[in-house]
Amino acid sequence: MKNLHRRSFLKGLAALSGAVISGVAGARNANGNTAAPETVEAPALPWGYEELDPEYLRKLGHLGYYAFECAGGSFWALVTALKETIGYPYTLIPLPAMEEVIHHLENKKSGKHLQVMMQFGVGGVANYGSLCGAPNGVSSAINIALPMADVKTIVPRLMRYYEQTPFPSDKSNEYGVNKAFYPPKCKSNKSLPQSASNSVLCHVSVGKWCEKAGYASGSKERSERCARVTGDITAMAGTLLNAHMKGEVPTLLPMKISRKTAGCRTCHSKGKKYETGQFTRGMMECGSCHDDMRPHLGENKLKTVYGEDIGKWTGAAAIGTAAGIGVHAAGKRFGRGETDNEE
Ligand code: HEC
Numbered sequence: 310m311k312n313l314h315r316r317s318f319l320k321g322l323a324a325l326s327g328a329v330i331s332g333v334a335g336a337r338n339a340n341g342n343t344a345a346p347e348t349v350e351a352p353a354l355p356w357g358y359e360e361l362d363p364e365y366l367r368k369l370g371h372l373g374y375y376a377f378e379c380a381g382g383s384f385w386a387l388v389t390a391l392k393e394t395i396g397y398p399y400t401l402i403p404l405p406a407m408e409e410v411i412h413h414l415e416n417k418k419s420g421k422h423l424q425v426m427m428q429f430g431v432g433g434v435a436n437y438g439s440l441c442g443a444p445n446g447v448s449s450a451i452n453i454a455l456p457m458a459d460v461k462t463i464v465p466r467l468m469r470y471y472e473q474t475p476f477p478s479d480k481s482n483e484y485g486v487n488k489a490f491y492p493p494k495c496k497s498n499k500s501l502p503q504s505a506s507n508s509v510l511c512h513v514s515v516g517k518w519c520e521k522a523g524y525a526s527g528s529k530e531r532s533e534r535c536a537r538v539t540g541d542i543t544a545m546a547g548t549l550l551n552a553h554m555k556g557e558v559p560t561l562l563p564m565k566i567s568r569k570t571a572g573c574r575t576c577h578s579k580g581k582k583y584e585t586g587q588f589t590r591g592m593m594e595c596g597s598c599h600d601d602m603r604p605h606l607g608e609n610k611l612k613t614v615y616g617e618d619i620g621k622w623t624g625a626a627a628i629g630t631a632a633g634i635g636v637h638a639a640g641k642r643f644g645r646g647e648t649d650n651e652e
């Protein structure tokens with residue numbers, strides 16, 4: 310009901326401000342940039358969501374990659390679909406239409422440059438190899454559509470899905486082989502090898518895939534793989550958003566961190582008890598980076614801000630026990646939604 314009200318409210322706004330918006334589109338200054346308009350003011354976020362077709366989003370995300378790479382691509386895809394379905398205020402975001410993107414890809418040698426928001430997220434933030442651009446870009450679009458409380462329910466699930474899922478999906482491989490994707494020409498039409506990264510990092514995700522597939526990081530196949538991953542993540546974002554409209558996100562994709570990570574988080578989570586390990590935060594798969602637990606065995610080297618030793622840590626056996634009990638406790642914590650406070 311809430312969504313319906315929001316929708317008619319937004320459509321009302323669209324009708325009211327239509328003249329202003331089209332006026333803006335026409336006003337360009339000497340540099341070809343849009344001149345500062347007098348009256349347009351974007352409404353406060355969030356801008357709302359309406360049900361979208363995840364398979365359309367998969368193809369749109371894949372196309373987006375070809376023009377804007379992973380982060381720009383997933384952002385472009387979700388916002389474009391919202392713009393097509395809802396219209397204003399999504400029309401306020403500078404975003405080339407699908408036809409323009411395809412035309413651009415057909416005439417790449419024209420030298421024309423297309424740019425969208427979130428494009429900096431490419432290759433784990435400007436090729437730095439940190440967070441994969443696909444979840445980064447699409448999360449930014451989710452952030453425009455939904456209230457923050459819902460963003461914090463959906464985005465960690467998307468990240469967890471990213472860690473666990475062997476990409477590219479069967480569906481994406483099928484579209485690739487059947488030439489069902491939108492770009493005029495794809496870099497590969499093969500069914501590509503699949504691998505789960507156990508990590509949200511571009512560096513790990515690409516590295517593991519390359520190692521498994523036998524293709525170099527600069528190969529056309531790796532690039533096509535990332536286009537399909539972008540499509541897959543955009544599709545999952547749509548699936549989660551659709552479920553959100555029915556209040557079904559937790560049942561569709563329960564937030565299940567691994568047993569190991571849940572164990573670590575019984576001590577290492579965001580909190581006030583420095584001595585017990587609460588000097589870290591996060592839900593990433595701990596085991597993807599930490600496998601040497603020997604430091605827990607030795608003398609406790611922790612210093613507080615006051616420079617005092619906090620004493621001896623009780624040892625590995627205790628950790629095993631605590632983790633055993635802890636998994637259960639951590640599971641419960643997630644169930645109660647306390648992770649929403651993980652800021
Ligand atoms: C992407 C890799 C990565 C992941 C995933 C990861 N960590 Fe870390 N963690 C690091 C690095 C790097 C350091 C810094 C190590 C150092 O400086 O000695 C660190 C430090 C720590 C420290 C010590 C704090 C400090 O500053 O010395 C703890 C405790 C820790 N991590 C726990 C965890 C837990 C629990 C998880 C899972 C929820 C996790 N880490 C996930 C890479 C990672």
Ligand code: HEC
Pocket residue numbers: 569572573574575576577584585586595596599602604605608609610611622627628631632635
């Ligand atoms: C029972 C509580 C507990 C559990 C469970 C636990 N830790 Fe720790 N951990 C600590 C405490 C306390 C310290 C600080 C000890 C010190 O630095 O001397 C610590 C230190 C660390 C450090 C820093 C080590 C260093 O060299 O300074 C890392 C990394 C770490 N833990 C990772 C993990 C990971 C990963 C897991 C899960 C596999 C885990 N811990 C499970 C309590 C725990």
